[in-house]
Amino acid sequence: MRDNTARPLKRKHEGRVSTILKHKIAFAGLVIIIAMLCMAVFAPYLAPHDPNDQDLYHVLEGPSRKHLLGTDDVGRDLLSRVIYGARISLFIGIVSTFLSALLGSAFGLISGYKGGLSDMVIMRITDTFMCMPVMVMLLVIVAVMGPGVQNIIIAISILTWTTFARLMRGQVLYVRELPFVEAAHAAGASELRIMLKDILPNAMAPIIVAVSITLGRHIMLESIATFLGLGVQPPIPTWGKALRVGYSYLEIVPLFSIAPGLMITLAVLGFNFFGDGLRDALDPRLRGEGKTL
């Protein structure tokens, strides 16, 4: 007798995307992020002036028809510099977060799955990193390696991968005890296969949330380093640098520092908001998938 009774259940279209769109704050975050990305990608079309063109007739001026946000201390158009600034900030933020997450996840995965000596060594390394003040170390590393986009990315990644490693390790410790991992063992799967196919995909959710929130934090780190003169070097337009210079002229042209400061705040907020929404979307318990009956 064939038991062909199982019928397809109705597909529940409670997708993750729609959850994020319903989450108002996350949606706001997403809008900010998309706006920032557009600004960075289409900077040459959006900016009214070349960011490095100096209008020496209008130096340190407030908003005018020609310069919507005014000009800086050498007569460059502030709006254009803020728009171009998105490029470098996002670039550094994204690349450093990606590197940091990649490095951290790899070590966390090995540490959590293998346990024993490798776990011990990796965790002691992360402990060491955890007790270093990130800001101070960042400045020290950049000072030693010299400023520049590449170096600041490397410095930020080195200092922050441990957060991802710990997060990933905790997840792996949980996931590897789940029955489907045992099922994979029983089916004869190799360790590498189990790590990559069974454990990693099921341990990713909190990493993805952390990536979004870390992105904001890295943009902040870069701005601070640049603000202190150790980050990206002129004439590349950055928010941190603009904030630094504008700060000296706060009383004459307040927009000079307010505009880049606002951009940094917006970017960080955008990523944080989006991260919160992601957390809700990726956590099935909050999505009402588990029935309470």
Added chain:
Amino acid sequence: MSNKGENILIELDGVSKFFPVRRGLILKGKRRKLKAVDNVTFHIRKGETLGLVGESGCGKTTMGRLIMHLEEVTQGRIRFGGKDITHPTKAQNRGLKKEMQMIFQDPFGSLNPRMTAGDIIGQPLRIHRMTGSRSEYRERVEHLMESVGLHPAMSDRYPHEFSGGQRQRIGIARAISVDPRFIVCDEPVSALDVSIQAQIINLLEQLQQELGLTYLFIAHDLAVVRHISDRIAVMYLGGIVEVASRSDLYSHPKHPYTRALLSAVPIPDPEAEVKRESFEIKGEVPSLENPPRGCKFHPRCPRAIPVCHKEAPLLRRQGGGDHWVACHNA
């Protein structure tokens, strides 16, 4: 139904599994051994179903895991098809995993939530490089889904889109995908709804007939075990107390624990209930860390005699048939 030749497929000889127990958080106290499985001997014939029953913590799940080599055997020997597989090499283990598969209790947890049903079912095929061409692989997965009563069109869905019974069908399809000879069924229906259990039990029986499978059926539900098994082994605190064919075991249980177990299961028939002989035992299952001396069952046993306090009984053949009991009183 099953071929009852004396062809033995799997044989366990004095198998034990001890787990180290450490007490104390900082100072490691005396190392003690928790005897999860203690000197167990039994065999399973080709094509038969051996039911393994017992209450939680009796070691029945560890038993299955030892056979599947998910756990290292501490003492004793396991033979499969005549070959010693107690401590297989890596290559041997791979080969074995093709011949032995496992069905798990938890239909929700035992499927990777990030894989589609088709991928889950085909996973053992990919692991053992039995996929063949792309179209052959697809066909094989579709055929497997059909043979467990799932619509092949559902192969691209994720586990959370299926009901409990359907998920268990996916788990079964995964287990039979590489044409194994032997399957360990670890409580395959206990997490399912009453009306769904029968569907899965029938499916398992049907597949056994079609594919000539041998089952080790681990469960705590005596009625289910009685239904599906040819022979039944009863476990208590890591040891086997009675093994017999199902008709023998259920009509003439010899070990007091088996009798208590049977009497504890209510029959859905109030009139028969009233007439049944009641054989209630007192007390709780002792902890495995500190099992009683002598016969492990004696503190709860209404028939205990002085020798039970001192000496652990061995599993001995009773009567002429294939009925084995570990009791001084039998």
Added chain:
Amino acid sequence: MAPLLSVNNLSTHFFTGNGVVKAVDQISYELNAGETLGIVGESGCGKSVSALSLLRLIPNPPGKIVGGEILFEGRDLLKANKKELSHIRGNRIAMIFQEPMTSLNPVHRIGCQVREPLMVHQKMKKHRATAEAIGALKKVQIPDSESRIDDFPHQFSGGMRQRAMIAMGLTCAPKLIIADEPTTALDVTIQAQLLSLMKQLTRETGTALIIITHNLGIIARYADRVNVMYAGRIVEKAAATDLYRHPKHPYTIGLMASVPQLDQDIKSRLTPIEGQPPDLADLPSGCAFAPRCRFAVEKCRMEAPRLRPVSGGHEIACWVDVE
């Protein structure tokens, strides 16, 4: 004599993102003092929700009791205010839950938890309540109850914890005990001990008992009357002996045929109920069981049947007379 408890057209719905889940839909039943009622059904059939509704323990939102009345000792519990309700909970009606692991608070000693209802409801002084608690633990056969009263829950085994829960339930001499799958998490030998104990204690004190379970055997052994639930409704109501001898609703008949039984012929093959229980948020029109029913006729798919008497005290919600 008026029944102890009479539930009329009780409906409890859950308002979720997927729509309205009709967990309990217009159920009615009565329970006399000292009687044992079994409520049987599969997971998600509404048996637990119906019990929680009696004490108004439904989390709101998303759940809400949308209609009906619950008359307990002549008073409508749905109209009771908070103070009256807390006087009834734990005092007049006690509840025993499925999970002996989590229903005791792990940071308080057993004794403290067992005597608490006495101190709250009966305003007993601590030392008297403690003495009562020891007595209650003795009654549920916990050995050395004088010393074990100072143990924490983790020092008790699962069976002992459930015994302590029963002791807690019994301390205030309630009129009704609701036991929601009280032994599902326990081993069979312990299960048998506990249920006999509960049955014996309630018989001694004349307490009414509602046992909620998915196990037909438990109902047969311990209940006087049975409600069979499916998809939020009662589909069959009968005296226990009558139900097992002559099940009349196709679902009950199917359920009995699909469960392997110890006293069955060994060779008999199980007859499963095809398909699966419906999604409560998306019930079929007409009878909820119709899509799985072997006897379904046209009418079953159009109109939901109401309970109707078929013989003395035996009611079914079905259009068809199955013989």
